[in-house]
Amino acid sequence: MSAPAQAPATRRRSRSRTWIGWSFILPNFLGFAALTLIPVIASLALSFLDWDSYSTPRWVGLDNFERMIHNDNFWTALRNTAYYAVGHVPLTLAAALGFAVLLNQKLKGVRFFRTALFFPYITSLVAVAVVWNMLLSPDLGPVNQFLRAIGIDNPPGWTTSTTWAMPAVIVASVWRDLGYYMILYLAGLQTIPAELYEAAEVDGATGWQRFRYITLPGLRPTTFFVLIMLTISSFKVFDLIQVMTEGGPGRATLVLSQVIYREGIVQGRFGYSSAVSMVLFVIVLTITIVQFRLQKRNET
Amino acid sequence: MRRHLVTTLAGAAALALLTACGGSSPEPAADGPQTIKIALWNYATTPEFKAIIDGFQAANPEIKVEPVDILADDYAEKVTTMLAGGDTTDVLTMKNVIDYSRFGTRGQLLPLTDEAAKLDPAKYSGLKAYDLEGKYFALPYRQDFWVLYYNKTMLKEAGVPESKLQNLTWADYAALAKSLTKGDGANKQYGAYQHTWRSIVQATSAAQTGGNLLGGDYNFMKDQYAMTLGLQQSGVLLPWATASSQKVSYNTMFSTSKAALLPMGTWYAATLLADTKSGKTKVEWGVAPLPQLKADGKVTTFGSPTAFAVNKKSKHSEAAKKFVEWASSEAGATAVAKAGVTPSLQSQQILDTYFALPGVPNGDVAKKAFKPDNVVLEMPVSDKSSDVDQILTEQHELIMTGQKSLDDGLAEMSKRVKNEVG
Numbered sequence: 001m002s003a004p005a006q007a008p009a010t011r012r013r014s015r016s017r018t019w020i021g022w023s024f025i026l027p028n029f030l031g032f033a034a035l036t037l038i039p040v041i042a043s044l045a046l047s048f049l050d051w052d053s054y055s056t057p058r059w060v061g062l063d064n065f066e067r068m069i070h071n072d073n074f075w076t077a078l079r080n081t082a083y084y085a086v087g088h089v090p091l092t093l094a095a096a097l098g099f100a101v102l103l104n105q106k107l108k109g110v111r112f113f114r115t116a117l118f119f120p121y122i123t124s125l126v127a128v129a130v131v132w133n134m135l136l137s138p139d140l141g142p143v144n145q146f147l148r149a150i151g152i153d154n155p156p157g158w159t160t161s162t163t164w165a166m167p168a169v170i171v172a173s174v175w176r177d178l179g180y181y182m183i184l185y186l187a188g189l190q191t192i193p194a195e196l197y198e199a200a201e202v203d204g205a206t207g208w209q210r211f212r213y214i215t216l217p218g219l220r221p222t223t224f225f226v227l228i229m230l231t232i233s234s235f236k237v238f239d240l241i242q243v244m245t246e247g248g249p250g251r252a253t254l255v256l257s258q259v260i261y262r263e264g265i266v267q268g269r270f271g272y273s274s275a276v277s278m279v280l281f282v283i284v285l286t287i288t289i290v291q292f293r294l295q296k297r298n299e300t
Numbered sequence: 301m302r303r304h305l306v307t308t309l310a311g312a313a314a315l316a317l318l319t320a321c322g323g324s325s326p327e328p329a330a331d332g333p334q335t336i337k338i339a340l341w342n343y344a345t346t347p348e349f350k351a352i353i354d355g356f357q358a359a360n361p362e363i364k365v366e367p368v369d370i371l372a373d374d375y376a377e378k379v380t381t382m383l384a385g386g387d388t389t390d391v392l393t394m395k396n397v398i399d400y401s402r403f404g405t406r407g408q409l410l411p412l413t414d415e416a417a418k419l420d421p422a423k424y425s426g427l428k429a430y431d432l433e434g435k436y437f438a439l440p441y442r443q444d445f446w447v448l449y450y451n452k453t454m455l456k457e458a459g460v461p462e463s464k465l466q467n468l469t470w471a472d473y474a475a476l477a478k479s480l481t482k483g484d485g486a487n488k489q490y491g492a493y494q495h496t497w498r499s500i501v502q503a504t505s506a507a508q509t510g511g512n513l514l515g516g517d518y519n520f521m522k523d524q525y526a527m528t529l530g531l532q533q534s535g536v537l538l539p540w541a542t543a544s545s546q547k548v549s550y551n552t553m554f555s556t557s558k559a560a561l562l563p564m565g566t567w568y569a570a571t572l573l574a575d576t577k578s579g580k581t582k583v584e585w586g587v588a589p590l591p592q593l594k595a596d597g598k599v600t601t602f603g604s605p606t607a608f609a610v611n612k613k614s615k616h617s618e619a620a621k622k623f624v625e626w627a628s629s630e631a632g633a634t635a636v637a638k639a640g641v642t643p644s645l646q647s648q649q650i651l652d653t654y655f656a657l658p659g660v661p662n663g664d665v666a667k668k669a670f671k672p673d674n675v676v677l678e679m680p681v682s683d684k685s686s687d688v689d690q691i692l693t694e695q696h697e698l699i700m701t702g703q704k705s706l707d708d709g710l711a712e713m714s715k716r717v718k719n720e721v722g
Contacts, residue, residue: 266686267686
């Protein structure tokens with residue numbers, strides 16, 4: 001750098017490197033921009049407009065947000081979404097971690113069980129929802145038949161009961177998602193050095209102590225990642241609920257993404273629908289930022 | 301050299317993206333034989349579309365008709381998206397009146413007011429539904445309405461004469477259904493099957509009591525709900541909760557003789573005709589008028605028409621108009637009736653054509669069923685219809701699953717419609 005004669009050449013080389021770097025991410029970026037970035041920005045703009053996808057959009061300022069605040073459907077959906085997240089995130093996390101630790105041992109047939117647990121994740125969601133509906137059917141479903149057989153006279157109505165519909169949906173979604181997060185945890189477990197366990201064993205640590213003081217801290221980065229992915233996916237939940245209950249009975253399982261879908265795609269009120277999706281975006285963003293902060297504090 | 305390559309690549313990629321997003325190329329001018337495209341659903345299983353297209357092409361050999369087949373469940377959303385993207389598909393089928401009013405008020409359809417004025421509203425059942433403040437943007441070719449299907453064999457076994465079904469009140473229907481229920485467990489035969497749709501209770505009571513489904517006061521539904529809930533409680537109907545969670549199909553319930561009586565739309569007759577012909581079902585079926593509040597011999601039922609409209613962006617609007625007019629004409633109606641579907645144009649001649657089809661139930665009961673005195677529109681058209689529809693559906697679920705008592709459910713229905721939509 002000190003010799004002035006070399007400077008332009010270096011600069012040229014670094015510029016050409018930047019170009020090459022850009023060209024490598026360009027195909028991906030173009031797809032991302034066309035299919036995600038531009039629509040997201042457009043939806044931000046749309047949330048201040050009144051637009052039915054055909055006529056000229058009309059500027060309405062904060063009207064869409066005002067309508068949302070006074071709309072009972074929005075608050076019901078927000079509560080239900082939070083309920084779903086509070087149930088789905090910890091249960092999936094615990095189940096995924098539990099099965100990962102269990103299936104990390106050298107047992108016979110461990111591959112089979114790993115595959116079996118991962119299977120729901122790659123199965124067609126519609127089929128999953130229909131099968132769960134049948135299992136949980138109030139009169140003829142095997143779940144309630146079993147409950148009756150063990151002496152519970154009045155088993156819950158599951159997807160046909162306002163009280164039990166959300167727990168039913170949560171159980172189905174935990175079952176569906178746990179395989180994927182279990183794989184993430186299994187990968188995380190491979191990164192914990194075996195020497196630590198050996199040393200702990202030599203020191204006479206119990207199984208629980210090894211799990212509590214070696215496995216859990218060792219998995220912290222994985223847990224952080226899983227937590228974020230789970231939170232985002234719980235707030236975005238749509239397909240499973242749409243097929244299993246369609247938000248019913250009544251509005252017992254109506255979630256935010258369904259409100260967005262109904263208002264936008266079905267009713268053609270794209271402005272209002274975008275406003276709701278902006279609120280959902282802000283909620284998820286806030287939670288993610290808080291999680292990042294907490295994680296940072298834990299690290300230091 | 302390398303840098304040059306990169307820029308070229310980037311440019312090419314950008315260009316490809318641009319051309320991919322760019323609009324379609326202009327179509328050639330409309331000379332000689334024209335081709336019009338028509339948006340419709342489930343072409344293979346909806347026989348009247350082919351019947352209309354074939355009939356129209358035979359009458360107008362200079363125009364070729366090309367169907368654009370769309371999945372029935374996605375039809376409304378797909379057409380909305382197509383129109384928003386400036387699609388030029390010439391003829392659009394209006395699957396229901398609420399969607400029609402949306403397209404019409406947005407100005408996406410070509411006005412057909414003059415063409416509609418040529419039709420006699422007394423003969424065209426459902427024509428009035430397309431009146432948008434004095435303007436028409438579609439002409440109906442088909443009108444479905446609700447009737448009562450019955451299983452002849454099960455009636456005979458119970459010793460009930462079919463003529464009894466000619467003048468049924470809802471109280472008679474309930475008693476009859478109770479007497480036809482027998483068996484237990486897997487062999488149970490239900491007296492009746494009422495599908496999970498809200499219309500079966502709500503639109504029936506609106507049509508027969510004169511209640512307004514958009515009105516915000518829903519006490520007029522009380523009797524119809526009380527009867528339905530009573531039948532459900534006494535095991536005459538398959539419980540709503542089971543039907544909903546198992547996604548039970550009404551066709552299975554009726555065509556496998558699991559239920560003796562089935563209130564359902566006239567479209568089901570076409571399915572039964574086709575399935576009987578192909579041997580898919582062996583059920584002996586008949587059609588009776590929908591049960592009434594009072595046994596005064598008059599039949600009031602509900603239903604909804606289906607229509608064709610012309611896309612405002614159509615490049616062959618004259619040919620498209622010709623098609624729409626032909627479909628609702630006498631010739632079109634005959635083609636529709638021959639396909640086993642009830643056309644909008646209702647004359648004795650058309651009815652005779654329908655009854656002459658092999659397999660169509662004949663006799664006085666069926667003839668009365670297919671000639672109702674009054675067909676009330678299933679859901680009134682307004683910009684509030686779809687919002688109200690959502691609330692009515694949600695409350696229907698709560699009442700039918702017993703999550704809300706009938707009184708609470710109806711009170712909440714009224715309250716929600718007034719607060720959230722009114």
